[in-house]
Amino acid sequence: MKKLAVLTSGGDSPGMNACIRAVVRSSIYYGIEVIGVKRGYEGLIHKDFEVMDASSVGDIVHKGGTILKTARSKAFMTEEGRNQAIKHLKEEGIEGLIVIGGDGSFKGAAKLSEAGIATIGIPGTIDNDLAYTDYTIGFDTAVNTVLDSISKIRDTSTSHEKATIIEVMGRHCGDIAMYAGVAGGAEAIIIPEKPFSLPSIIEKMEHGRKRGKQHHIIILAEGSSKAEDLRQQLVDATGEDARISVLGFIQRGGDPSAFDRVLASRLGLKAVELLKEGEGKLALGVRQNQLVFEDIHEALSKEKSYDPELDRLAEILSI
Structure with missing residues (x-):
């Protein structure tokens, strides 16, 4: 392996920069030239390449977002767009590609793998919606961002003795x-x-009032219902209004947590080492704090399910 490339695609997530840094510096450590691709798969199609060195990734480990920028590429979904991307990779002598992103980004990486490009997928998405790995880069930071917001919202919710619906990301x-x-x-x-x-939510709220609780926090994932619809249902059923707080893109921003920085760094190094060893067509992840990898198609075929034990814990503690 003489030259590899790295790109970030889809929604940004805190820790992507730490992963880029790990990829670049690990490549240099092993004597491999590394190319940064700007704006995801769009950058492959338009040959938006940048030679990277150790200084290129200096002072970014603590920053959210992605220095390589990101975009969703409709052109790459076409055979013509993918052929253009493959042509540019081959023209530059790029032998391997590391893709940092979520489900859609992995599907693009799988297509490139089918075309003979050695590709490694690293999970970077705040949703934590890839079933083959316990955690994705950015999830821990997003949860802590939401947690900080809950603490602040609880203060005003208590002061006004109101219920608050906090809508967070999570379509699926x-x-x-x-x-x-x-x-x-x-x-x-x-x-x-x-x-x-x-009725169960209302019962908990009424039980809380009877024991003197002055606020009620309802966390709503965006893929479950619309916050306004839920608010109206509560009004119709109880006669009491609820405030709505939609956190939106604040969940994607901010400095990555220590957990996300370490996870991103571990995955970045491992991706480079796998490409160096001639591997490709793989998705990297972590299970029980151990790095794992498997065929990218198999990783994509797994269905994500929620943790029933965590659900049971939430039910018991919210009495």
Whole structure:
């Protein structure tokens, strides 16, 4: 392996920069030239390449976002776009590619693998929605961002003796809602993986009032229901209004946590070493704190499910 490339694709997540840094410096350590591809798969199509050195990734380990920028590429979804990307990789003598991103980014990496490009996928998405790995880069930071918001919102919710619906990201996966809800002491956690019971939520709120509770925090993953719809249902059923706080893209930003920086660095180094050893067509991840890798198609075929034990914990502690 003489030359490899790295790109970030899809939604950004805290820790992507730490991973880029690890890829670049590990490559240099092993005497491999490394190319940064700007704006994901769009950068492959338009040959937006940059030779990177140790200084290119200086002072970025603590920064959120991605210095390589990111974009969603409709052109890459076409055979013509992919052929253009492959042509540019071959013209530059790039023998391996590291893709940092989520489900859609991995699908693109799988297509390149089928075309003979040695490709390694590193999971970078705050949703934690890839089933083959316990954690994805950015998830821990996003949960802590939500947790900080819960603490602040609880202060004003208590002062006004109001219920608050906090909508978090998670279109298909409720991990952010579940982890932040348990850690933040939410009365109810609503996730897309399971139906929710409005009477059960109301019962908990009434039970809380009877023991003097002055606020009620409901965490809602965006893929479960619309916050406004839930608010109206509560008004219709109880006559009491609830405040809504939609956290939005604040969950993607901010300095990555120590956990995400270390995870990103471990995965970046491992990806370079796998390419150096002639491997490709793989997805990297972590299970029980051990790095793992498997065929990228197999990784994508696995279905994500929520943790019933965490769900049970949330139910018991929210009485």
